[in-house]
Structure formats: C-alpha cells, structure tokens
Amino acid sequence: MVTVWCADWPVVAAGAAADVPAAVLVANRVVARTPAAAVAGVQRGARRRAAQGACPELQLHELDRDRDGRAFEPVVRAVAELAPRLEVGEPGWLTLLARGPSRYFGGDQALAERLHPLVVAATGSVGFGVGVGIADGRSASSIAARRAARTSSGVIVVPPGGSPDFVSPLSVGWLGELGEIDPELVDLFARLGLRTCGQLAALDGRDVLARFGVVGQHAHRLANGLDTRLPAAADPPPEWCVEHPFPEPVEQLETVVFVGKRLADKLVATLSGDGRVCTRLVVVVETEHGERNERVWYRHSGLSAAAMVERIRWQLEGWVAQPGGLSGGVALVRLVPDEVRSDDGVQGGFWGGRSRADHDAARAIVRLSGMIGDDGARVPEWTGGRLPADRFRWVPAATVDLDDRDDGGADRRPWPGALPPPSPMVVPPVPVPAELHDRAGQPVMVSGRGEVTAAPAVLIVAGSRQRVTGWAGPWPVEERWWSTGRSRRMARFQVVTEQGAAHLIGVEQQRWSVLATYS
Numbered sequence: 001m002v003t004v005w006c007a008d009w010p011v012v013a014a015g016a017a018a019d020v021p022a023a024v025l026v027a028n029r030v031v032a033r034t035p036a037a038a039v040a041g042v043q044r045g046a047r048r049r050a051a052q053g054a055c056p057e058l059q060l061h062e063l064d065r066d067r068d069g070r071a072f073e074p075v076v077r078a079v080a081e082l083a084p085r086l087e088v089g090e091p092g093w094l095t096l097l098a099r100g101p102s103r104y105f106g107g108d109q110a111l112a113e114r115l116h117p118l119v120v121a122a123t124g125s126v127g128f129g130v131g132v133g134i135a136d137g138r139s140a141s142s143i144a145a146r147r148a149a150r151t152s153s154g155v156i157v158v159p160p161g162g163s164p165d166f167v168s169p170l171s172v173g174w175l176g177e178l179g180e181i182d183p184e185l186v187d188l189f190a191r192l193g194l195r196t197c198g199q200l201a202a203l204d205g206r207d208v209l210a211r212f213g214v215v216g217q218h219a220h221r222l223a224n225g226l227d228t229r230l231p232a233a234a235d236p237p238p239e240w241c242v243e244h245p246f247p248e249p250v251e252q253l254e255t256v257v258f259v260g261k262r263l264a265d266k267l268v269a270t271l272s273g274d275g276r277v278c279t280r281l282v283v284v285v286e287t288e289h290g291e292r293n294e295r296v297w298y299r300h301s302g303l304s305a306a307a308m309v310e311r312i313r314w315q316l317e318g319w320v321a322q323p324g325g326l327s328g329g330v331a332l333v334r335l336v337p338d339e340v341r342s343d344d345g346v347q348g349g350f351w352g353g354r355s356r357a358d359h360d361a362a363r364a365i366v367r368l369s370g371m372i373g374d375d376g377a378r379v380p381e382w383t384g385g386r387l388p389a390d391r392f393r394w395v396p397a398a399t400v401d402l403d404d405r406d407d408g409g410a411d412r413r414p415w416p417g418a419l420p421p422p423s424p425m426v427v428p429p430v431p432v433p434a435e436l437h438d439r440a441g442q443p444v445m446v447s448g449r450g451e452v453t454a455a456p457a458v459l460i461v462a463g464s465r466q467r468v469t470g471w472a473g474p475w476p477v478e479e480r481w482w483s484t485g486r487s488r489r490m491a492r493f494q495v496v497t498e499q500g501a502a503h504l505i506g507v508e509q510q511r512w513s514v515l516a517t518y519s
Contacts, residue, residue, distance in 0.1 A: 001096070001098060001134070001138050001140075002083075002095060002096050002097070002098045002101070002111065002115070002134050002141060003095045003132070003133045003134075003138070003142045004079060004094050004115060004119055004130075004131075004132055005093055005131045005132075005133070005142065006075065006092040006119070006128065006129075006130055006149075007128060007129035007146070007150075008024075008032040008034070008128060008129070009032065009068060009071075009072065009091055009093075010024040010031060010032040010061075010063055010064075010091075010092075011024045011032040011034055011061065012092075012123060012128050013067050013068040013070075013071035013072070014061040016034050017034070018125060018126065018127025019034075019036050019127060021036045021037040021040050021042065021055045021057055021058045022034045022037060022059040022060070022061065023051055023058055023059070023060060023061070024060075024061045025048060025060055025062060025063065026063045027382055028047055028048040028383065028384045029047060029048075030045060030048075031044065031045075031063060032044070034127075034128070035127055035128065035129075037055055037058060040054055040055035041055065042054050042058060048060070065310070066313065066314065066317065068092070069091045069310075069311075069314025069315075069318060070314065070317045070318045070321055072088075072091040072092060072314075072318065073314075073318025073319065073321065073322060074122045074123075074318075075123060076094060076295070076318070077322065078118050078122035079094060079115065079118070079119065079122075082101055082105075082115065083096045083097070083100065083101045084294075086296060087296045087298040088296065088297055088298070088311075089297075091314070095138055095141065095298070098111065102134075108157045109155075109157050111134070112132045112133075112155040112156075112157055113155055115132045116130060116132045116153075116155055120154075129149035129150060130149060130154050131145040131146060131147065131148030131149030131150070131154050131155075131156070132145055132148060132154060132155050132156075133145030133147070133148050133156050133157075133158075134156075134157045135157075135162075135163045135166060135225070136158070136162075136163040136225065137163055137225055139167075139178055139180070139225070140163035140166060140167055141158075142178055143166075143167065143170065143177070143178070144157075144158055144166070146174075163225030164201070164225040164226075167197045167198075167225045168196065168201065168223075169196060169197075169198060170197050171195065171196060171197075172186055172189045172190055172195060172196060172197055172223070173186060173190070174197065175197070175222055175223065178222070179300075180300045180301075181215065181218070181219045181222070182215065185215060185216065185219065197222075200219065201223040201224040205217065205220050205221075208220040240270055240271070241336045242266050242267045243263070243284075243333065244262070244263055244332070244333050244334075245332045246329075246330065246332065248329075249287070249288040249328055249329025249330060250329050250330050250331075251329040251330075253317065253320065256285070256330050256333060257312060257313050257316065259333055260283075260309055260333055261305070261309045261312075263333060263335050264305040264309050264312070264335065265305050267308070267335050267337065268304065268305040268308070271337065271340060271343075272343070275342060276341065277302030277303070277304075277342075278337040278339070278340050279298065279299060279300060279301075279303070279339050279341055280296060280298045280337075280338040280339035281296070281297045281298075281303050281308060281335060281336070282294065282295070282296050282297075282335070282336040282337075283297065283311065283312055283315055283335060284333070284335075284336065285316065285319070285330055285332070285333055286331055287329060287330055288328040288330075291327065291328070293315065295311075296338060297311045302341070306362075306397075312333075365377055368397075377397040378395060378396055378397060379394070379395060379397045380392040380393070380395075381393055381394075381395045385418070386416075386417045386477055386479070387418075387490075387506075388423065388427045388515055388516040389427055389429075389431070389515065389516075391415075391423075417477050419492065419494075419504070424504050424515075424516030424517055425516075425517065426517040427516045428514070431506070432513055433512070433513050434460060434461045434513055435460040435512055436458070436459055436460075436468075436493075436495075436507070436512045437456075437458040437460070438456065438457050438458075439454075439455070440454075441458075442454065443510075444456050444512075445507075445510060446474050446476075446491040452473075452474060455471070456468045456471045459495055459497055461514055466497035466498060466501075467497060467498040468495050468496070469496050469497065470495070470496040471494065471495045472493065472494045473491065473492055473493035473494060474491035474493055474507075475491065475492045475493075476490070476491045476492075477490050477491075478490075488508070489508065490506050490507065490508045491507050492505070492506045492515070493505050493506070493507075494518075500519070501519055502519055503515075503516070503517050503518070504516040504517070504518070
C-alpha cells in the first residue's frame with residue numbers, strides 16, 4: 001500500500017502560508033497549524049487563548065470540511081495521473097495499491113520519490129509537511145507517511161514483509177493517530193504498561209479479544225502490522241450497485257447532491273437489511289458529453305448515508321472547481337459498494353454515549369433534510385463559550401455526519417468562566433430584554449467590582465411581573481479586555497420566580513436580559 005499524507009491539511013486548505021503563523025480551530029481548540037505557528041509554540045489541542053498567548057499575531061480560521069474537500073481535489077487528480085485506482089480516506093489522506101505503479105516506475109523507492117514532488121506541487125503550498133509511505137498494510141503505510149512528513153526527504157519505504165518490524169518499536173500512540181482506535185483505549189494500553197506496538201503485539205490475540213473486545217482485537221492486528229484487509233470484509237454482489245440516470249442533464253450541483261442522498265439512503269437500507277456496512281465506496285459521475293469522474297472513498301468504521309452524501313459533495317465541488325472539469329450537465333450518478341463488512345453494531349452504554357434515541361433522531365433529520373432541503377434542517381454544533389448562546393452554533397445537517405458526531409475532537413472540559421451544570425434547557429436566539437427591581441421598586445444595579453446594590457425582588461419580562469423567590473450571583477465575566485472594539489463585561493444571575501421557573505439573566509451596560517431558562 002502507498003499512503004500520501006498532507007500534514008495539517010485544514011490550514012493548507014484555508015490558504016495560509018507556511019511562513020505565516022496561522023491555525024484552524026474547532027470548538028476553540030487548535031486542530032491544525034502552520035510550521036511558523038509550530039515554531040512559535042502553538043500546540044495542537046491548545047485552547048484559543050493559549051495559542052494566542054504563545055503567538056499574539058496568530059491568524060485563526062474555523063474548520064470547513066467542504067473547503068478541505070474541494071482543495072484536496074487537485075492532489076487527487078495529480079496522483080490519479082499515475083495510479084487511477086486510489087482511495088481517499090479524508091481530505092489530506094489517500095492510499096493506493098503499490099504493485100502496478102511500483103512495477104511501472106521501477107520499484108517502491110522510485111515510485112515514492114516520484115509521488116512526493118508531484119503532491120507538493122499539487123498542494124500549491126511550499127513548506128508544509130508532505131509524506132509518502134509504502135508498506136505492506138494500510139495502517140503501516142499510513143504511519144510511515146506521517147513519519148515521513150516530518151523528515152527532509154518526505155519518503156519512507158518499508159521493505160516487503162518488514163511492516164511488523166517497522167511498527168514494533170513505535171509508541172502505541174501511533175495507533176490513535178490513525179483514527180481507527182479510541183484514544184482512551186490507547187491511553188489504557190499505556191497505563192497498563194503496553195507502551196510500544198511490539199509489547200501489544202506480543203500478547204495472545206485471544207486474551208486481547210477477551211479483555212478489550214473487537215476494538216482491542218483490531219488494535220492488536222494493527223500493532224502486528226497485519227491489516228491488509230479486515231477479516232470480515234467481503235466483495236458485495238453487483239446488484240447492490242445503485243444509480244440514477246437523469247432524463248435531462250442537470251447543471252445545478254444541489255440537485256445532483258439531492259439525488260445522491262436518495263441513492264445513499266437506498267444503498268444503506270440494502271446493506272442494513274443484510275447486516276452489513278460499506279467500508280469502500282466508488283462514486284461515479286458522468287456528464288452528457290461522456291466526461292467521467294470516479295473516486296474511491298474509504299472509511300474503516302463504515303460509511304453512513306450522511307458520510308456518503310458528504311463525500312459526493314466533496315467530489316462534485318472539487319470537479320466543478322477544476323479548470324475544464326465539466327463541459328455539460330450531469331447525466332448519471334452511480335454508487336458502487338466496493339467493500340463491505342458485517343455490521344457489528346455499537347454497544348449502548350449505561351451512562352452517556354450514543355443511544356437508540358440518538359440513532360432514530362439522526363434518521364429523522366436525514367429524512368427531514370430530504371423533504372425541506374439542506375438549509376432548512378439544521379443541527380447544533382458545539383463551539384464552546386461562557387454564555388449559553390455561545391456554546392453551540394446551528395449548521396446545515398447535510399454538512400455533518402450525524403452517525404459520527406465527535407465535533408472534530410472537541411474538548412468538553414469546563415469552559416473557564418462558564419456556569420457549572422446543569423445547563424439551561426431553553427436558549428433564545430436573541431437575549432430577551434428584562435428589568436430587575438428590588439423591594440422598593442428601584443432597578444437593581446451591579447458595580448464595577450461586582451457588588452449588588454440591592455437584593456432582587458421582581459423580574460419583569462415582556463410586561464409580566466414575576467416575584468423572585470430565590471436568586472444567586474452575580475458571576476461577573478470580562479471578555480476580550482485587550483480589544484477596544486470587542487471587549488465585553490457582564491454579570492450573570494440565576495433567579496427563581498414564584499411560577500417555579502428558573503432563569504439565567506445578565507446585566508450588560510446596566511441593561512438586563514434573560515439569557516436562558518432552566519425549566
């Protein structure tokens with residue numbers, strides 16, 4: 001297998017230059033950075049404040065998966081000139097079989113040395129890490145590519161049969177880098193004393209399966225470098241292929257994506273009926289003039305309907321953005337499951353985690369999106385913040401994978417300055433103006449030192465007077481004090497009225513408003 005890895009691809013897709021400090025954030029956490037930002041001390045996973053503290057001139061960008069997919073299309077097309085049959089795992093990461101291209105170009109080393117400058121030129125950015133790794137298995141070649149991106153040559157070739165020896169001395173943390181093993185399980189391995197892949201591989205596979213389940217068994221196989229193909233993977237029958245020929249060529253991208261959504265739902269329903277999920281999907285799009293665009297998408301955990309639609313969108317937008325990509329309307333869309341495996345399901349947890357209700361809600365949202373359009377159905381995405389309205393933002397449901405929502409690895413630890421749980425149940429889009437009076441009917445004020453002029457007694461919202469039976473606060477917060485135009489000072493209170501409702505209210509510039517309601 002050959003793996004091409006473009007390090008920190010989200011920041012490359014955002015258009016940042018390597019010599020300019022810049023980072024891409026998800027939920028105010030750094031997920032990608034430029035080499036200049038790394039030199040300045042910006043760490044992946046750091047909070048926005050810590051990153052800006054290390055590098056005050058740091059340029060910040062929000063993660064945009066559609067942008068990442070579009071920007072990666074030139075790299076895919078460049079590699080496809082050498083090996084048309086390749087697999088795209090995610091933007092910035094692709095794999096292909098080495099046998100044919102290696103024989104044509106004179107060996108694995110020659111192939112890797114030819115691919116590396118080609119990919120660097122296709123990215124359009126100089127100075128970012130690009131690695132090409134060749135090894136026997138997908139995971140071993142992926143690790144080799146990631147390590148190669150940190151070297152000057154950008155190439156690591158593992159001799160045939162040498163993947164186990166290559167992986168053995170490496171830290172078990174590399175298993176988490178691939179995105180196939182839960183980082184908590186990797187951390188557990190380390191705490192149990194299994195600090196290298198070789199130590200994990202030396203255990204009896206049956207004991208690992210008995211102790212850690214199917215996920216532990218897969219980690220054991222990765223540590224052995226034996227992942228050429230999953231044991232449960234199989235070639236699906238040809239009749240599972242779904243396609244839609246358009247009676248009239250379609251030139252609107254959203255129409256083609258909508259049809260792709262219907263095909264994805266149909267394919268997933270067929271696979272579910274047989275107890276299987278698709279791990280490798282071929283998306284074929286043809287135009288009325290015979291132009292053809294074909295991509296193979298791979299995902300170890302299986303592609304849900306939403307994940308298929310997301311990749312269809314990336315493929316179409318990337319194709320349209322290329323010079324001379326399309327000369328006519330789309331005439332055919334075809335989805336071909338190239339590899340499937342048994343659907344082992346997900347064991348529901350007793351505390352937290354995804355439940356059956358979450359699965360049913362995701363299916364309902366997908367159906368609703370098909371009825372009213374992508375922009376009509378929106379879901380919350382966690383971004384973090386001190387105020388209830390800042391913690392989430394609404395995004396189109398079609399832009400996220402509802403079956404695998406990890407918020408980009410967002411850290412859910414308590415936000416500094418935020419109120420502790422429980423969180424309010426109802427958050428209005430805009431704070432509702434209110435008044436807060438004391439027993440004498442005078443407005444309650446909060447000084448610059450956070451001192452209350454009198455105990456709250458009456459809350460007035462939309463002309464309705466409600467007697468306050470309990471209150472707590474104030475909890476002052478001061479944000480962006482260093483910026484004259486963006487600074488903000490606020491004091492927050494929790495109040496309970498005689499109707500039994502609990503509200504989170506705030507005062508800013510001596511104006512009160514209801515920020516959220518608990519019940």
